[in-house]
Amino acid sequence: MSSVTPNEIKKEFLKSKIGIAGIAILTILISISIITTITIPVETFQEWNNPGSWITYPKTAIPIWVNLFLIDKIPEHKILTEPKIATVSNDEINLSSYQFNVNFNYDEFPNDFIYSYSAEYANSPLFQMSVIRPDGIKLELVSTSLPHSNLKIIHEDRVFSTDAMIKKELTLQSEKFEFKINELSSEGIIFSKTEINQPLKGNYIFSIDLYGVNDESKIVESNLIIGGKAFGIMGTDELRRDLAIGLLWGTPLALFIGLVVSIASVVMGLMYGVYAGFKGKKTDETLMRFNDVIYALPALPFLIILSVTISNSIFVMVGFLMIFGWVGIAKVARSMSLQIKTRGYVEAATMMGQKDSKIILKHILPQLLPYAFASVAISVPAAITTEAGLSFLGLGDPSFPTWGQILHDANTFGAAARGLWWWIVPPGIMIAITGLAFVFIGNALDAIINPKLKR
Amino acid sequence: MKKYVATRVATMFGVLLITLLITVILVGSNMDTILKQGVVFQVRSEIIENPAIAESFSSVKEFEAFIDKQTDERIKNLGLDEPWHSPQRIGFTMYKIILLDFGQATFLTSDVGSSDVKDIIFEKLPRTILLFTSATIIISIIGIFVGALSASKIGSTIDRITSSFAIISSSFPVWWIGMLMIFLFAFTYQIFPARATPDIPSSSPEYLGALLYHMTLPLITIVMIGFGSWAYLVRNFMVGIMQEDFIVAKKTMGVKQNRITYIHALKNAAPPIITILALSLSGSLGGAIITEAVFDWPGMGRLYFEAISVMDLPVIIGATYILTVFFLVSIFIADLLYGYFDPRIRSGANP
Numbered sequence: 001m002s003s004v005t006p007n008e009i010k011k012e013f014l015k016s017k018i019g020i021a022g023i024a025i026l027t028i029l030i031s032i033s034i035i036t037t038i039t040i041p042v043e044t045f046q047e048w049n050n051p052g053s054w055i056t057y058p059k060t061a062i063p064i065w066v067n068l069f070l071i072d073k074i075p076e077h078k079i080l081t082e083p084k085i086a087t088v089s090n091d092e093i094n095l096s097s098y099q100f101n102v103n104f105n106y107d108e109f110p111n112d113f114i115y116s117y118s119a120e121y122a123n124s125p126l127f128q129m130s131v132i133r134p135d136g137i138k139l140e141l142v143s144t145s146l147p148h149s150n151l152k153i154i155h156e157d158r159v160f161s162t163d164a165m166i167k168k169e170l171t172l173q174s175e176k177f178e179f180k181i182n183e184l185s186s187e188g189i190i191f192s193k194t195e196i197n198q199p200l201k202g203n204y205i206f207s208i209d210l211y212g213v214n215d216e217s218k219i220v221e222s223n224l225i226i227g228g229k230a231f232g233i234m235g236t237d238e239l240r241r242d243l244a245i246g247l248l249w250g251t252p253l254a255l256f257i258g259l260v261v262s263i264a265s266v267v268m269g270l271m272y273g274v275y276a277g278f279k280g281k282k283t284d285e286t287l288m289r290f291n292d293v294i295y296a297l298p299a300l301p302f303l304i305i306l307s308v309t310i311s312n313s314i315f316v317m318v319g320f321l322m323i324f325g326w327v328g329i330a331k332v333a334r335s336m337s338l339q340i341k342t343r344g345y346v347e348a349a350t351m352m353g354q355k356d357s358k359i360i361l362k363h364i365l366p367q368l369l370p371y372a373f374a375s376v377a378i379s380v381p382a383a384i385t386t387e388a389g390l391s392f393l394g395l396g397d398p399s400f401p402t403w404g405q406i407l408h409d410a411n412t413f414g415a416a417a418r419g420l421w422w423w424i425v426p427p428g429i430m431i432a433i434t435g436l437a438f439v440f441i442g443n444a445l446d447a448i449i450n451p452k453l454k455r
Numbered sequence: 456m457k458k459y460v461a462t463r464v465a466t467m468f469g470v471l472l473i474t475l476l477i478t479v480i481l482v483g484s485n486m487d488t489i490l491k492q493g494v495v496f497q498v499r500s501e502i503i504e505n506p507a508i509a510e511s512f513s514s515v516k517e518f519e520a521f522i523d524k525q526t527d528e529r530i531k532n533l534g535l536d537e538p539w540h541s542p543q544r545i546g547f548t549m550y551k552i553i554l555l556d557f558g559q560a561t562f563l564t565s566d567v568g569s570s571d572v573k574d575i576i577f578e579k580l581p582r583t584i585l586l587f588t589s590a591t592i593i594i595s596i597i598g599i600f601v602g603a604l605s606a607s608k609i610g611s612t613i614d615r616i617t618s619s620f621a622i623i624s625s626s627f628p629v630w631w632i633g634m635l636m637i638f639l640f641a642f643t644y645q646i647f648p649a650r651a652t653p654d655i656p657s658s659s660p661e662y663l664g665a666l667l668y669h670m671t672l673p674l675i676t677i678v679m680i681g682f683g684s685w686a687y688l689v690r691n692f693m694v695g696i697m698q699e700d701f702i703v704a705k706k707t708m709g710v711k712q713n714r715i716t717y718i719h720a721l722k723n724a725a726p727p728i729i730t731i732l733a734l735s736l737s738g739s740l741g742g743a744i745i746t747e748a749v750f751d752w753p754g755m756g757r758l759y760f761e762a763i764s765v766m767d768l769p770v771i772i773g774a775t776y777i778l779t780v781f782f783l784v785s786i787f788i789a790d791l792l793y794g795y796f797d798p799r800i801r802s803g804a805n806p
Contacts, residue, residue: 289466296470296786298778300744302477304763305771309481385628389745392630393760407631411749416638417649424638428631435626443622 009370012448019444022377025437033252045249048401054240056223058111061231063422072107077228083208087218094212100224102204109188109199111227116158119210121217124148128209129159131190134202137176139190141166154220161186161227187227235422237406238413246401247426253314253402254384254434260318261383262376265325270372272326273333274364278341278356284334291330299324303386307395314397317390321383329375333368340364370449377442381435388431403427463790467783474779475549475772482768483545487538491530498525557773562765563758572773575758580777583754586670587743590677591735597678598685599721599728605686606693607716614690621687629680633749636676647672650751673750677743688731692724699723726793733789 013019047053058077067073083098104110115129129142142165146155159166166186174181179197181189193200206224210217234244276287306320340346341364349359390396391404394412398405406427410416415423499522502508512518538544551558557572565575605614641649653665696702697720705715747756755774762770 289469292466293470293473296467296779296783297474297477298775298782301759301775301778304744304759305478305481305775308763308766381626385626388628389630393745393748394764407634411634416634417642419638419642421638424631424634428627428635431631432623432627436623439622439626 006369009445009448013444016444016447018440022437022440022442022444025433026441029251029255029434029437032248033255036248037252040245040248044245045401046399048241048246048249049398051239054236054242056225057236057240057242058227058229058231059236059240060238060418060420060423061229061236063233063235064230065233067230073105074230075104075106075108075110075226075228077231078102078224078226080224080226081222083222083224092214094214094216096210096212096218098208098210098219098222100206100208102206102224102226103202104191104199104204104226105201106228107199108229109185109191111229112161112185112187113227114158114160114225115206115208115222116156116225117208117219117222118154118156119146119217119219120152120154121146121210121212122149122152123213125213125217126209126211128211130207130209132205132207133190134200134204135194137194139173139176140169141186141190142169234426237409237415237420237423239409243406243423243426246406247403247430249401250403250406250427250430251434253400254387254431257314257318257321257387257402258380258384258434258438259376261321261325262379264318264322265379265383266329266372266376268322269326269329269375270333270365270368273330273335274337274360274368276330277334277337278360278364280338280341288331288334291327294324295327295331297324300386300389303390304393304395307390312395312397314400314402317387317397321386325379325383329379332371332375336368336371337364340367370445374442374445374449377438377445380438380442384431384434403431459794460791463787467787471779471783472549475552475776476545478772478775479545479548479552482771494529495522495526498522498529552772552776557776558769560762560770561767563762563767563770566753572769575770576755576773576777579753579755579758582666582752583747583756585666586673586752586754587677588736590674590681591732593674593678594681594685595728595732595735597682599689601682601686602689603693603716603721606690606697606720607712609694609697617683617686617690621683624680624683627680628745629677629743630745630749632680633673633676633746636672637749640672652751652753670752673746673752676750677746689724689728692727693720696720696723730789730793733785733792736785 044053056079061077062074064076067076080100080102083100086097086099088095088097119125119127124145124147126145127142128140130138130140132138142159142163144165146157149155162185170181170186170189176194177189177192178195184192184197188197191199191204208219208222210219232242232244234242234247236242237246272287272291276284276291303317303320303324307317310316346359346363349363387396388402388404388407391402392408392411394408396402396405396408404427407424410420410423410427413420413423415421502522508521512521555573557576560570560572560575563575564570565578567574567578569575601613601617605611605617608614637649640646648669650669653662653669655662655665693716697716702715702720705719706712710719744756744759746752747754748760751757755778758770759774759778761767762774
């Protein structure tokens with residue numbers, strides 16, 4: 001037991017490199033959390049488990065920065081939403097033209113492409129889709145008329161690269177290629193060099209033309225997706241979810257779980273232990289026997305049973321984790337308060353007839369504060385890893401994208417076997433870094449409180 | 456000392472009963488439903504097997520009435536008519552469990568095909584002991600040596616590496632490292648099998664060899680993550696002792712550094728080390744539920760996980776009971792060892 005003052009602790013703490021490192025990491029994590037909660041709309045994280053909201057994203061795409069280290073560039077997944085619009089009116093015929101610029105500089109063909117649109121028209125306009133390649137060749141892709149309607153309607157549709165129509169149009173233009181194109185997929189033809197079937201790099205212009213007779217027709221909303229194998233800073237998972245969003249949202253969640261569980265456990269443990277130690281005799285004996293009982297409960301099996309039978313909500317889970325967190329701290333707090341109790345000023349206060357609660361709060365608890373801070377820091381990683389572990393087993397709260405939850409999904413979809421490292425490595429590293437930050441801080445504090453270890 | 460042991464034993468038994476009670480209460484209501492469904496199923500299948508009874512009914516109503524009557528009778532005989540939370544039923548269930556009669560598993564079976572929970576548990580237990588207990592022993596041996604080494608050269612490179620390795624390794628979850636190891640050494644470089652369950656039947660003579668081969672990857676993972684914190688712990692115990700007067704005296708007497716470290720200092724650091732060893736050995740018996748799930752190791756941990764995912768309640772209760780017993784016995788042994796080594800407790804002073 002030491003009697004270091006808060007100022008001394010602060011001074012000593014600032015001297016320890018490891019403590020500073022811990023604080024630095026923690027600051028970064030906290031700023032990530034703040035930025036995440038402010039910049040990423042809450043809806044995205046509520047939509048985490050809704051497959052419909054991730055439909056435009058690619059499946060298990062590698063992070064895009066991987067391309068920096070590769071000689072053969074992997075095609076990026078591109079979602080283009082803002083076409084260049086041009087309208088030409090010529091007596092009876094109205095032409096609205098929409099052009100998408102696709103800068104394609106990769107060494108593999110894209111997976112596919114999808115053009116989805118909603119067009120506003122009356123009668124039956126002509127819909128044409130073509131692509132102008134970097135070598136100047138223009139390929140017709142689609143030429144069709146939209147379903148007839150007498151009134152003005154909004155028609156929604158999608159053009160897939162796998163559509164038979166595109167294949168047919170391309171076969172008609174097969175003389176432009178020096179090899180047989182019958183067996184190839186349409187994206188394998190469009191993005192190919194004419195001499196051999198290899199990707200042609202450069203700027204592609206996809207243009208969609210809508211011809212209306214007499215009536216004005218236009219495309220209200222449209223986007224072109226060039227399906228690639230690389231997307232986002234962190235890639236995507238099997239359910240097309242952007243892992244960067246999951247990882248970012250995991251930060252505030254992990255900090256919340258870790259801090260709430262450890263602070264609450266330490267406060268509970270301190271109160272309990274100090275009270276037991278201060279009261280002594282029968283009270284002490286009873287309280288400590290109860291403490292023994294909780295201490296002897298096997299924690300993980302119980303947490304599993306509790307989450308299966310009662311609730312797996314993240315808030316209830318925090319409560320369960322507290323049940324097992326306070327026990328060790330109570331034991332230490334008790335033995336510390338046994339020592340402090342015998343000090344002169346505490347005995348004096350008792351003799352002066354001060355209330356027990358006042359003595360505990362004013363004279364004993366402040367002495368234990370350094371220890372309390374150290375234990376908060378040290379018990380955070382355990383809380384985070386335990387929650388991650390439970391989530392990993394599939395017992396976590398499925399509505400929150402915690403890091404454990406991401407790893408659980410990775411395991412379910414066999415990410416290890418399929419070599420999807422970007423799905424396994426980052427969540428674990430985040431767990432470890434968060435743990436490290438608190439372990440560093442805890443160790444630095446510990447070294448100040450127990451100076452013996454330092455030498 | 457006697458009084459100390461007696462209170463300890465009493466506490467342990469109390470804890471065991473409380474654990475059991477909590478488990479039974481938590482899963483009790485589900486258990487009740489499952490048992491009753493079992494009775495109805497039993498009655499129906501008996502009638503189907505015996506066409507003579509089935510033919511004796513003139514209407515469907517009569518048939519249903521007969522089944523209801525039969526079911527009610529059996530439920531009464533089994534004592535299921537009382538609510539599951541009645542003291543008699545809980546008492547009876549707990550009494551049976553204490554005598555290791557866990558009943559029949561609902562879904563899970565042992566490899567041989569027995570659905571007796573006791574058989575299942577005692578089939579899985581040796582495998583967990585094989586993996587986790589050997590890992591714990593290896594960890595503690597490496598840990599003690601590395602810890603002693605770094606304690607003898609405080610501030611040296613070895614000491615710093617040990618300390619930082621301990622801190623860093625303790626913040627990685629073992630199961631995540633397990634996933635990485637599987638990713639690296641089972642798929643990228645195909646050295647070890649990904650699933651730790653051998654695919655040959657347990658009766659064949661090569662089974663043990665296959666089991667050991669499958670065990671390598673989990674063993675390496677557990678040891679790699681575990682020994683750092685052991686070394687750090689041992690180091691911290693030793694550092695305290697190295698500053699004691701008698702060590703300084705030994706040094707001035709000219710006793711060699713190695714002798715001081717490994718014989719005199721280690722001997723004095725033994726009590727806490729042995730206590731922790733006892734605790735971690737017992738902890739290892741439960742296996743790590745998550746680690747076994749990752750490596751698909753067919754031990755207690757995975758059994759527990761499987762039982763929970765299909766809600767096989769008799770298995771859950773049985774496994775919890777066995778785990779708690781081991782845990783308590785080892786806490787008890789650790790306590791006794793600590794008491795034995797610590798003269799203050801041995802002399803009967805307040806523990």
